[in-house]
Amino acid sequence: MSIEVITFDLDNTLWDVEPALLRAEDAQRDWLLKHRPGSIEHHDHASLWELKKSVFKRHPELAHHVSDFRRQTLIELQTAAGFSEAEAREGAEAAFAAFLAERQRVELYAEALEVLEHLAGRYRLGALTNGNADIYKTDAAEYFDFAFLAEDVGASKPAPDMFHAALELTGASPASVAHVGDNPEHDISGAKAVGFHTVWMNPLGSEWPGGEPADREIANLKELPAAVASLRAKTGPG
Structure with a gap:
């Protein structure tokens, strides 16, 4: 056969995915800095990794849904900074769109x-x-x-x-x-x-x-x- x-x-x-991912993370961070002040400034790579591990532990149903996992992480970044649930969900979609646009530019x-x-x-x-x-x-x-x-x-x-x-x-x-x-x-x-x-x-x-x-x-x-x-x-x- x-x-x-x-x-x-x-x-x-x-x-090689690394350049696209680095640009995408930068685009997401820039959106948060501009539109959701206080949500990302105090985070470095290590603290973001800890947050992602926490999200994964609490939401194992997202293990095979990388986009929804990122959205949930973005929501939690914003609510922790005092934004409402509605603002956080709207912001998560916009920040994820900024991320994804660069993610696809491979x-x-x-x-x-x-x-x-x-x-x-x-x-x-x-x-x-x-x-x-x-x-x-x-x-x-x-x-x-x-x-x-x-x-x-x-x-x-x-x-x-x-x-x-x-x-x-x-x-x-x-x-x-x-x-x-x-x-x-x-x-x-x-x-x-x-x-x-x-x-x-x-x-x-x-x-x-x-x-x-x-x-x-x-x-x-x-x-x-x-x-x-x-x-x-x-x-x-x-």
């Missing part, structure tokens, strides 16, 4: 578009992400047939839900899907558990942390077409 579908993690697989790896164009002519492509990046707001949008976020399905990788959603949408069998991602647990172990072939995106040359390794390992997306082609050969004639 040949490979028919390739699913991709997004952050640190198709782009810069794809230099080789990504050429590789995706090549693959899109041969396979169906999909995005599976635990984050809130939207592939359809990037320059790669035209090459993707579908996308699922953890908050769409209510579970984050390595849980099988997103992988199963891809199978249900495409009608493909697990053996005809290859998943590409940078996280050994979320992407490789998660995809393997449902029977997908796996390609580990490892640009930094990290050591495999243990457990069953990916079927293929690449350091650059330019290596991906050959890696997938070798999976085709391994799975038999298509």
Whole structure:
């Protein structure tokens, strides 16, 4: 059986997410400083991290809903500063919008578009992400047939839900899907558990942390077409 579908993690697989996240956090902070004085000035990275841990402990239902988790954190920042619940909810939406606008301004790896164009002519492509990046707001949008976020399905990788959603949408069998991602647990172990072939995106040359390794390992997306082609050969004639 040949490979028919390739699913991709997004952050640190198709782009380096750190620059976008730093800009997004700055945009959110700037909005709060301007519109909700007293809510953020006294917080540094460590104290914000403590607040986020507290929110997570009190709202475990948000574990797989990163956008709602951020909104709740923003609400609590504002109510702690004396703003009303209504003001805090309105502010959370506005501050989150400022965050998300920068979050979506990712810069794809230099080789990504050429590789995706090549693959899109041969396979169906999909995005599976635990984050809130939207592939359809990037320059790669035209090459993707579908996308699922953890908050769409209510579970984050390595849980099988997103992988199963891809199978249900495409009608493909697990053996005809290859998943590409940078996280050994979320992407490789998660995809393997449902029977997908796996390609580990490892640009930094990290050591495999243990457990069953990916079927293929690449350091650059330019290596991906050959890696997938070798999976085709391994799975038999298509």
